Amino acid sequence: MLIRKVSDILSSEITPHSIYLNRRQFMAGAAGLLLPVSAIAALPAAKSPFSSTEKPNSRNDITSYNNYYEFGSGKDEPAIYAGKLKTRPWTVTVDGEVNAARTFDIDSLLKMKLQERIYRLRCVEGWSMVIPWVGFPLAELLKQVQPTSRAKFVAFETALRPGEMPGVARRVLDWPYREGLRIDEAMHPLTILAVGLYGEVLPNQNGAPIRLVVPWKYGFKSIKSITRIHLLEKQPPTSWNMANAREYGFYSNVNPEVDHPRWSQASERRIGEFFKRKTLPFNGYGEQVAALYRGMDLVKNF
Template structure:
């Protein structure tokens, strides 16, 4: 993958108008204190919230070329069946209407209600650190919109619910390699945009903004790691992390950072947002592991949105054949 600088007459991806936002959901928590107090509190605060009991599954979204007509540009993706689950996908309104994006508020409907204030045109990403390609890049310079894939991945939230989502995007490995990390780089740090005038939720010190996540470089280069720019054949809605977000399907959902504005290559492990606020609950690795309980609930079972009852949680969210060897010899209980 190459970083491409398009001619001035080329239509930018950011010209697409996103689809309207969706329904309110119930509140995850009430009364937020300072970040230091949250770490020791009994509040059910996490990178994902308790699942709504609405939003059933629909039919499989796979199958050849997927197109979505938008106001000014089609979003076209080729289905990657080899890396997609054949499980039924969740309903569009479940995925787009029930979100955690605390920069817009802690109520589950707040992102859909308030994220429209986020400006995504223009958008750029600052690349820095141990790289031979530092600089500020526009969205179309980072993402090849002529080579988009659709991948249907399971998403497992840290609070024991799950969904199946048809993402559209590009492999993270290609983007990483195009940004030319230096030999000393061992980790990649991602940072969400921080705009207090557009993100009403940052006034509450739920986290130490801006939101930060990270991966080891070998994790980032794994074939499952994905940069999403859309879902269900449409441009990524703002409440789902427009214009680009990380998707790491073998990890709990809070690792999949939204609205990425900065990428930094480092030699040392970056301090990530949830690990900073509650290190005993949210480790850096955050791999799905039914054998390791959260301090306040079991991870052995999960509720799939749209289903009654619970199902067994599978280690690495079922993606062990692709990723288990990344952690050979590690005690993953250290990094919940």
């Protein structure tokens, strides 16, 4: 996949929004498919009020250092091998405890009211980034299918394409990749479905064509290349929790007081920086989300 290198600058300082909107088309995915610019023409010039004020990592950082085990366990392997993934045609089915189950075509989702949100990403391995995502609130999609009163959880499933995803030949996980949230977490305004970054369509290695972003949780909760969203009454199984429940809990909130069994979570290293920094509870989003867990034992429910 060809990736244009961009210097380490704020997204607001790259191509002006007005010029961007006048482009006739832009690239999507390694297959070189062309999409009309109207697909993300709703992208606002101003940042979302939910955005971090921190300086984003460079596009090169974000697109070359990834966890995406379907394309390999090495951080560089997704950028090398994800070009095989075909992101058109693509649909996302939303069903389960809903009144109006529906299958959405990806191009219809690209016409949602998109925003740019600069979010911190904290990975369980101890590294972090700041990423300028383009996306829309997951709540806006869920409202369209009308969840029933029995919908307590939301489960997500990644595409499973062995011919395009060489990593699934390794039985690292029980494929397809699965994740889940409580319904109130899913409906929280910080939770988004991302379809782009740095004002451009989402690269394959970052979860094209659509992925979850839950900024107060460890990165593995933000499932990539989603094909199904299923609402249900009981807590769903999730991939890393099934693989190793001792190390990966269902909630996976960033909590510097709960160490991973094999390393401390008290500090993190921002990609591109030498020195470590202190890890913040809920990845710095405590003011917005701590109330979701009032009364919960966050050591037991990690």
